[in-house]
Amino acid sequence: MRVLIILGHPREHSYCAALAQAYREGAERAGVETRQLSLASLQFDPYVHVESPEDQVLEPDLQEAKELLIWADHLVFVYPTWWGTMPALLKGFLDRLVMPGFAFRFYGRGATEWEGLWQGKSAQLITTMDTPPPVYNWLFRAPGTHAMRNATLGFCGVKPVHTLIAGSVRTSTEEQRQGWLEKARCAGFALRHGVHTPVGRVWQQVRPWLKALRLQFYPMAxxxxxxxxxxxxxxxxxxxxxxxxxxxxxxxxxxxxxxxxxxxxxxxxxxxxxxxxxxxxxxxxxxxxxxxxxxxxxxxxxxxxxxxxxxxxxxxxxxxxxxxxxxxxxxxxxxxxxxxxxxxxxxxxxxxxxxxxxxxxxxxxxxxxxxxxxxxxxxxxxxxxxxxxxxxxxxxxxxxxxxxxxxxxxxxxxxxxxxxxxxxxxxxxxxxxxxxxxxxxxxxxxxxxxxxxxxxxxxxxxxxxxxxxxxxxxxxxxxxxxxxxxxxxxxxxxxxxxxxxxxx
Incomplete structure (x- = not known):
């Protein structure tokens, strides 16, 4: 398995960087191949200045990032949640690279006539926040997580997408922060069994056969x-x-x-x-x-x-x-x-x-x-x-x-x-x-x-x-x-x- 870790914090030295490093340590212990991108160190314009991002010339750093996205089987996004969602730096990165012909394609004129081109890839979201996770999930309905998991990665065919939340960071103790680092390390190490949970692994065995059966055509007969x-x-x-x-x-x-x-x-x-x-x-x-x-x-x-x-x-x-x-x-x-x-x-x-x-x-x-x-x-x-x-x-x-x-x-x-x-x-x-x-x-x-x-x-x-x-x-x-x-x-x-x- 090839794992690409994308650090989306605008500061290279942050708690998110420590989480990314912990995940990478666990993944390498699991025997997978890893690469890492720190967006704060890349030189690129985060704005799309043309009608569609595929028409804007990619800077050398973005071209290299695009090649890494092609290379990776498993994408790991590590970023802080600010005002309910990702930082502008990560959003700009996605705006430039998640583009038609690369991450998805439209096959018709209708708004729902698209196909994800990243099918076969999986992802892990690791995000920090000051909001207590129960408040973020149940009161605010996890807007940033849904945007990444469903509207972005899911749209492009990426699944499964797992989520690990570290928070509330502002009121946390050293012991809690060490605990989240260990969770990130364990999440990386879990790749030794693949990206699926035990139930998910069973489903992966069953799903192709259900797909092959094409059950949508049986009821009328x-x-x-x-x-x-x-x-x-x-x-x-x-x-x-x-x-x-x-x-x-x-x-x-x-x-x-x-x-x-x-x-x-x-x-x-x-x-x-x-x-x-x-x-x-x-x-x-x-x-x-x-x-x-x-x-x-x-x-x-x-x-x-x-x-x-x-x-x-x-x-x-x-x-x-x-x-x-x-x-x-x-x-x-x-x-x-x-x-x-x-x-x-x-x-x-x-x-x-x-x-x-x-x-x-x-x-x-x-x-x-x-x-x-x-x-x-x-x-x-x-x-x-x-x-x-x-x-x-x-x-x-x-x-x-x-x-x-x-x-x-x-x-x-x-x-x-x-x-x-x-x-x-x-x-x-x-x-x-x-x-x-x-x-x-x-x-x-x-x-x-x-x-x-x-x-x-x-x-x-x-x-x-x-x-x-x-x-x-x-x-x-x-x-x-x-x-x-x-x-x-x-x-x-x-x-x-x-x-x-x-x-x-």
Whole structure:
């Protein structure tokens, strides 16, 4: 580990300097490599005289400091808290160096469309104050600490950020000051175990797997499955096949997203427009998980899928129908990115996802509860849901278009352009809205969509308006479109929520 200690006190010989030295002693005893910057000894203009700090030429001392910030894995800021926050010297240092293109980047026009570029770094704040810490934390709400931890370092992707407060210094005894020095020394020595607490170390092991699972995409499939089960269970839900089927879907989807990350690594690794809804989980790109670990994850997920599928069939009220749909589920979900089908590379990916998250899960829930394969209800419920899911899947290819083209991955956006993708998404939104209106008015699908048009039509209008707005920006130049993806992903809620309301 490489540790950079930044002493932000305007006097080089201060109690803060002693704290910085104590931390450095502990860190070096822990076996880490350390460097130190004393801002009071640097020659630089703390004021930004141009529109944005990256346009102002860096003085030699700041250029060297920038190189040290690049070098460091762990940043330690030692400074006094004056009037609730950091000294002007440290603020000026941050104003000059925490700049776009170095510490963070904007990927869109929106105020929230940014990405921290210091992800992977961690930090320690050590600050002195005359205010009693309880008063600072609870009455004043720790303004300086929040500014550093959240608005500055957190904004740039730095985490975790630990805090050590020494105070009240003005009324302290020699014994207390020696005690704070020892705490700083111990904080440095604690780096022998890394920057995380014991609980944090466990979380660091778990977090990449949760990230790889991409849990944000599961609830809609689970709810659609539940609609199928409830629609079939007119005499009451049979709990055993329902739960085993739900677990089977979970593990099958886990295996699928793991396979997607594994197969899509070439495109994910060059994707500049990745986001929470596109571009994969990136656990391989960021090396949070290794290829070997992910292969083991795929194997475990497939094994659990097989076990839970067997238990679902054992308890199913229609084993034959359930077996058919379980087979279809395995082929179409795993075939999305895995050979030999590799549907998302052959131009069928969007249709595959829309089908598996609508008709497939509806039918699986329906047959496990004893529903007949000759029934029309699952198909009727799945039809508007299919077209409601499709827009978000089509649009997810827009930010990925350039990366997908490099690996010959045939999405709608890659094959026909972003303008065509926006038009296809708009057409699908319109079809689903018209189907919902038709089903609502006529009572088709046993009236389970009655009242849905009150919610679907306004949301469809919102989606169509956003699609038009994004198209006017210049469709072919679009990057991340998180707002549009959120609007279209939530569009399907009404075709899930209204049937569930009627069934429950």
């Amino acid at each position: 689970w709810l659609a499955y539940s609609i199928g089960a409830l629609a079939s269970a007119t005499q009451g839900l049979s709990l055993a096949p329902y739960l085993w089927g739900l677990l089977c879907i979970f593990f099958l989807e886990a295996a699928t997203v793991f396979c997607n990350d594994y197969r899509d690594y070439p495109s994910d690794s060059v994707n500049k427009n990745h986001g929470p809804f596109n571009g994969g989980s990136r656990v391989l790109v960021t090396q949070e998980l290794s290829f070997a670990s992910l292969r083991k994850g795929i194997g475990v997920a497939l094994l659990l899928t097989f076990v839970t599928a067997g238990l679902a069939l054992k308890t199913s009220l229609n084993p034959g129908g359930s077996a058919l749909w379980l087979l279809i589920a395995a082929v179409l979900t795993l075939g999305y990115s895995s050979p030999p089908l590799m549907l998302n590379y052959r131009g069928w990916g969007e249709l595959d996802v829309a089908f598996t998250h609508s008709a497939m899960v509806l039918w699986l829930g329906y047959t496990l509860q004893g529903g007949s394969l000759a029934a029309n209800l699952p198909w009727l419920l799945a039809l508007p849901l299919f077209f409601a899911i499709l827009p978000a899947i089509i649009l997810a290819g827009v930010p990925d278009r350039e990366a997908d083209a490099g690996v010959n991955k045939h999405t709608v956006a890659q094959r026909f352009g972003n303008a065509a993708a926006l038009a296809a998404a708009g057409g699908s939104v319109l079809i689903s809205a018209l189907l919902a209106l038709l089903f609502d008015v006529t009572g088709i699908a046993e009236g389970l969509l009655s009242g849905s048009s009150y919610f679907i039509l306004p949301h469809a209008a919102l989606c169509l308006g956003l699609l038009l707005a994004y198209g006017r920006r210049g469709a072919e130049q679009l990057g991340r479109i998180d707002g549009l993806l959120i609007a279209t992903l939530t569009y399907m809620i009404w075709l899930i929520g209204v049937p569930l309301y009627h069934l429950l």
